[in-house]
Amino acid sequence: MKSLSTVAAPGVAERAEALADAACELHDAVSTPASWSAAAVEDAVESMETTALALAAAHPDAAAAMLAIGQELAQLRERLGLPPGEAAAAGPDDDEHQEQPVVPPTPIRPRQRRGLGPGYQGVRIPPGRTATGR
Template sequence: MNVLPTTAGPGVAEQAEALADMACELHDVAITSASWSAAAVEDAVEAVETTALALAVAHPDAAAAMLTIGQQLAQLRARLALPPSEHSAAGREGADHEEQPDVPPMPRRRPRQRRGLGPGYQGLRIPSGRTASGR
């Protein structure tokens, strides 16, 4: 029994494929612990946290699994003396075992430098009878 749809939403499949490719590239260049810095580790942990939040909406079973991963990432942050994430599960561990909502919190957004032309870019429109050189 297939519990997930066969077709992803607009852009989801492409972004997931790009994420998988980048993860493989990161693994290839950072295969030794000596190649990591504290900032690089924090960025990678944040990327995994954000990916876990995205996966949590894929299916109810995924949400439970991603909550566990979020808790493990919060513990990793603590062991490596990284600052806590705004969307980590660290603050929930000591709570009075109250029922947690199924909706994960929104990830922290850091301003990044813009790359490329953006998702709305549709190319240049050249009127018929004209060439790209303007003649």
């Protein structure tokens, strides 16, 4: 069985933590069914669909679980009368969302220092002045 990496790609851990914090804040804000609007429910479902798609790339077992969750969310959309989602989980015949190999991002190389250019002749200090300006 393929195990999960101990190091995430740049920004992934921070974004996942922010997502978890936002989910907790949403849970705390919602006290009754009347707290929700149709637009708020649609936004929440869409965020779950998008998160499921992102999480499916983490591991082959996650892909199977997230497919099931995506299908459940699509059914929830239908039962609540919400429009179909753009990020809904794909069925087995959908080539767009077939399992893709996870490719690590290209590391960002630090910028090379360029210097002052070929015509640089130094700083000229007028006679009678020192380098410190006094």
